[in-house]
Amino acid sequence: MLVTGVMFAYISIKHPLIKEGVKGLASRSAIHSDSDPSAINLFMRRAKTSDSNLCLLKNEGAILPLNDLEKNTTYLCMGDSSEAFRSTLTLYDSAKFLVKSSPMDRVLWDSIQTERLVVSIHGSTLSKDKDWNAWFRTLATMPRLEEAILVVFGKLPETLSLPLTSFQAIVIGPDNTPFTQERAAQKLMGAIPFSGKTSTAIGSFPQGSGLGTEWNGRLRFAYPEEFGISKSSFDGIDQLAIKGIKAGAYPSCQIVVAFRGAILYRKAFGTMTYDRESVTITNNHLYDIASITKIASSTLAAMHLVHKGSLTINNSLKTYLPELTRSSPYGNINITEMMCHQAGLQAFIPFYQNTLSNGFPSSNHYSTIQSESFPTPVADNLYLKAGYRDSMYTQILSKPLQEKKYLYSDLCYFFLQPILEKLGQSKQESYVAETFYKPMGLRYIGYHPLKRFPKNQIVATENDQYFRKQLLWGHVHDPGAAMLGGVGGHAGLFSNATDLAQIMQLFLNNGRFAGHQFFDETLRKKFTSAVYPGNKRGIGFDRPNNGGGGTCDVSASSLSFGHSGFTGCLAWADPKNQSIFVFLSNRVHPSQDNWKIRDMNIRTDIHHAIYQILSKAK
Numbered sequence: 001m002l003v004t005g006v007m008f009a010y011i012s013i014k015h016p017l018i019k020e021g022v023k024g025l026a027s028r029s030a031i032h033s034d035s036d037p038s039a040i041n042l043f044m045r046r047a048k049t050s051d052s053n054l055c056l057l058k059n060e061g062a063i064l065p066l067n068d069l070e071k072n073t074t075y076l077c078m079g080d081s082s083e084a085f086r087s088t089l090t091l092y093d094s095a096k097f098l099v100k101s102s103p104m105d106r107v108l109w110d111s112i113q114t115e116r117l118v119v120s121i122h123g124s125t126l127s128k129d130k131d132w133n134a135w136f137r138t139l140a141t142m143p144r145l146e147e148a149i150l151v152v153f154g155k156l157p158e159t160l161s162l163p164l165t166s167f168q169a170i171v172i173g174p175d176n177t178p179f180t181q182e183r184a185a186q187k188l189m190g191a192i193p194f195s196g197k198t199s200t201a202i203g204s205f206p207q208g209s210g211l212g213t214e215w216n217g218r219l220r221f222a223y224p225e226e227f228g229i230s231k232s233s234f235d236g237i238d239q240l241a242i243k244g245i246k247a248g249a250y251p252s253c254q255i256v257v258a259f260r261g262a263i264l265y266r267k268a269f270g271t272m273t274y275d276r277e278s279v280t281i282t283n284n285h286l287y288d289i290a291s292i293t294k295i296a297s298s299t300l301a302a303m304h305l306v307h308k309g310s311l312t313i314n315n316s317l318k319t320y321l322p323e324l325t326r327s328s329p330y331g332n333i334n335i336t337e338m339m340c341h342q343a344g345l346q347a348f349i350p351f352y353q354n355t356l357s358n359g360f361p362s363s364n365h366y367s368t369i370q371s372e373s374f375p376t377p378v379a380d381n382l383y384l385k386a387g388y389r390d391s392m393y394t395q396i397l398s399k400p401l402q403e404k405k406y407l408y409s410d411l412c413y414f415f416l417q418p419i420l421e422k423l424g425q426s427k428q429e430s431y432v433a434e435t436f437y438k439p440m441g442l443r444y445i446g447y448h449p450l451k452r453f454p455k456n457q458i459v460a461t462e463n464d465q466y467f468r469k470q471l472l473w474g475h476v477h478d479p480g481a482a483m484l485g486g487v488g489g490h491a492g493l494f495s496n497a498t499d500l501a502q503i504m505q506l507f508l509n510n511g512r513f514a515g516h517q518f519f520d521e522t523l524r525k526k527f528t529s530a531v532y533p534g535n536k537r538g539i540g541f542d543r544p545n546n547g548g549g550g551t552c553d554v555s556a557s558s559l560s561f562g563h564s565g566f567t568g569c570l571a572w573a574d575p576k577n578q579s580i581f582v583f584l585s586n587r588v589h590p591s592q593d594n595w596k597i598r599d600m601n602i603r604t605d606i607h608h609a610i611y612q613i614l615s616k617a618k
Helices: 016-020 037-053 083-089 106-111 131-141 180-190 231-246 291-310 335-339 351-355 388-397 411-422 428-440 481-482 497-508 521-527 602-614
Strands: 053-057 074-077 098-102 118-121 147-153 169-173 252-259 262-270 377-381 382-383 561-565 569-574 579-585
Touching: 037 180, 053 180, 074 083, 083 180, 098 252, 106 180, 118 561, 169 180, 169 579, 231 602, 252 411, 252 497, 262 497, 291 411, 291 428, 291 497, 291 521, 291 561, 335 411, 351 388, 351 481, 351 602, 377 481, 388 411, 411 428, 428 497, 428 561, 497 569, 569 602, 579 602
Parallel strands: 074 098, 074 118, 118 147, 147 169
Antiparallel strands: 053 169, 252 262, 252 579, 377 382, 561 569, 569 579
C-alpha cells in the first residue's frame, strides 16, 4: 500500500514499482487533474478570490493568528463536513478535536476543559436547533477558558443569533467547500494573512468589514498551480527519489520543497528498511539528521545568544570555558574561526575505540543495565560509564593544534555545546526545545526521539557492527554524540522534513517566526557569509563552492546556505529566490559504507530539478 501526505489531499495509489518490491512510493494529488495554462490561471484566480472572501471581523487582543500552539486548545467542529478544516489544522497542531453534526449532550459540553476554544460552524444544519445560542452564552463561565474563536463557513444560520461578545475573534468564510476550509485553517495559523472584506453587511458588521493580519512566518501548504506551475512538473523528482531506492542508495526518504513561504511538494518514499515487510514511511516519520544538528540546534542557539548580547563570537574559548581549556593552546581559539572549521582542530576522534575489548564494548566501560555508575544510554540495553565525557575532552586537548586553515571537524561543536549550555543556563536539549521548537509550534524535531515518539515512527539507521553491535533505532548514529548521552552540538537531532523546512524558513525570515524575533537580518547575513579566504564556510553554515555547486546544486545562488548530514540528509535555503530544499534519508542502512547517494548525485540532481521547476513560477 502507498501512503503519502501531500498538501491537503491524501490518497493511496498503486505504483508499478511495488511489483519490484519497492513499497511506499508516493503519488501527488491536487484539487484538479488538468494542468493546462487556462486551468492553472483559473486556479490562481480561485485562490485570490478565496482570500478576498475569507474575512476576519473581530480580533480582540490580536489573538489571531494562533502563534502560541502550546496553549491547551480544543477545536469544536459543528454541522456538515469539516474534514478539510480538521486535516489542515493537524498539519500544524496536535490539539483536541470534537466533531458534532447534531446538538451536543449537555454533559459533554460542560466537560470541555480548555484554555482556547475554536468553534467552527459548517453548513446550515444547525439552523433548526435553538439550543446553540444558550450554550454559547455559557462560554464566559467555562473554567480555564481564556480565548474563544468563532469560524463560520457559509451563511450564518438565521436562528443562530450568536452572542458575538462571547468570542474574541470571528472569521466568516463564503462557503463550506474543502478549499475554503483549508485556506481558513492556514489563516488561523498565520501561514496566510487575513485581508478579505465583506461584500455585504453581516449582523452588526457593515459592508466592507474585515481586519488584516500579517504573515507570521510559518510555511503554508500550497498547490503549485497557485504559482503558475503544473503539478506534473514535479514528476521528475519522484523518479529521482525512486531511482535511489531501486539502486539501493537508501531504503527511504522524505522530500520537502518550499517556495516563497509555501510548501509545494511534500512526499515520503520507501520503507524503514529493505525488508519487504518493513514499515511504510510517511511524512511524520523521524530521521536522524546527523550534522544538520550543527545549524538546526547549535548555530541557531548561537545566533540567538548573540542577538541577546549574551555571546560574543569574536571572543576566545578561555573567555567562556576557562575551567576546560585552562592554560591549553585551545583556550586561544576564536569562536568564529572554530565555527568556520578554521581553528586547526583534528577532523575526527573515534572516541569509542578506547572503550572496546576484542572489538566489543568493554565491561569496564559499559553495562547492559542502567545505573548510577552507568547512566548514559548509547544504544538499546547499553549504558556508558559515568564520567566518560571528561575523558573525551582530555583526548581532544591532548591533540596538538594544526595549521589554521579549513578542515571540517565535529570537534568544534564539542566546545560550542558547553558554551551554549552555560550561557543558556540549561542543557542543550532543553534549551533548543523551550527556546525555539515549542514556541515555533514544531512537534517532531528534537533530541532523544524515543522519549517522545513510539519506536515505529523513528527511522532505523545503521546495523552497527563496529561499536554497538546492533541495529540503531532511535539512538543517534554518530558515536561521539551517543557517548555524550545522545545530545551533541554536532549531531543528535531527529526530525521529519517538514519541521526542518520550518527551521530553514526561520533563517530566510531573518529570525522572525510565530510572533518571536530570535535574531535579525544582520546576524543572518553575517553567519551565512564566508569569513576566511579559501574557506567557503559561513559561521556554522555550509555554502556553495566559489565557482558554485558543491554540497548544493550549481544553480543555487552564492547567497544560499545549508548543511548536509552523514546519514544521507540535506537542508538548503536560497534567499535569492526564497526556496528551500530538504531531503532526509537513511542511506547508512544497513551500512555507513554505502555511498551510492553521493556517487549517483541524487540530492544535487533533485536540487537542480527544483531550480528548473521554480524558474517557471509566476
